[in-house]
Amino acid sequence: xxxxxxIWIKRAHGGRMDAATTATLVExxxxxxxxxxxxxxxxxxxxxxxxxxxxxxAGGDLETSARRANLVIDGLDLFDARGKTxxxxxxxxxxxxxxxxxxxxxxxLPGLQTAMRERWAGGAFAEVIEGGEIAVGDxxxxxx
Numbered sequence: 001x002x003x004x005x006x007i008w009i010k011r012a013h014g015g016r017m018d019a020a021t022t023a024t025l026v027e028x029x030x031x032x033x034x035x036x037x038x039x040x041x042x043x044x045x046x047x048x049x050x051x052x053x054x055x056x057x058a059g060g061d062l063e064t065s066a067r068r069a070n071l072v073i074d075g076l077d078l079f080d081a082r083g084k085t086x087x088x089x090x091x092x093x094x095x096x097x098x099x100x101x102x103x104x105x106x107x108x109l110p111g112l113q114t115a116m117r118e119r120w121a122g123g124a125f126a127e128v129i130e131g132g133e134i135a136v137g138d139x140x141x142x143x144x
Contacts, residue, residue, distance in 0.1 A: 001139055001141070002073055002076035002139070002141060003074050003137055003138065003140060004071060004072075004088055004134060004135070004138045004140055005048050005074040006071070006072035006136060007019070007020040007021065007022070007070065007072075007134070008020070008068070008069065008070050008071075008072070009031060009033055009034050009070065010070070011033065011034075013035050015035065017065045017068055022133060022134065022136070023133075023135075024133055025088075025091040025128045025131045025133075025134055027131040029042060029128065030070075031043060034070065040096045040125065040127055041125040042126065043071060043125065043128060044123055044126075045069055045072075045073055045095075045123050045124045045125070045126060046067050046071070046078075047073055047123065048064065048072050048073060048074040048075075049074070049077075050077075050120075050121050051064055051067065051072070051121075054116060054121055057115050058109055058112050058115045066105075066109070067105075073140050075140075076140055076141075078120050078123060079119045081120070081124055081142075082095055082097050082098070084143070085129070085144075086126065086140065086142060086143070087143060088138055088139075088140050089132060089134045089135065089138035091128065091130055091131055091132040091134055092128075092129050092130035093127065093129065094129045096125050096127060098123075098124060098125075099120075099122040099123045099124060100117075100122055101121075105122075
């Protein structure tokens with residue numbers, strides 16, 4: 001079964017990512033305390049296995065925080081998930097699309113931005129459609 005592997009909260013735009021063991025997802029807003037609120041890109045998600053594949057391909061050893069995604073999921077492929085509903089603990093997220101990698105990825109590791117353009121390797125963004133408390137280790141699954 002897939003699980004929530006890590007939680008990262010960005011307190012300011014362009015700021016560092018702070019690790020957390022728990023967080024509150026707020027319906028229609030995103031993660032409480034996170035800089036990105038409202039809109040369609042309330043929460044960003046990263047597939048841990050894809051991240052490890054990218055590191056192997058690009059010859060790097062970066063922590064997942066370098067991707068700047070809020071939630072790192074272990075055991076769930078996010079590829080082509082637009083329109084799907086994801087359950088994390090008791091919360092629900094609606095996947096809005098793929099997160100396109102930016103130039104910050106090449107600043108972290110040369111060639112990473114290009115490598116991330118395949119199979120949604122940059123992760124996905126989502127809206128919170130049902131809020132709730134989440135914690136590292138929570139089960140993650142697709143609705144239905």
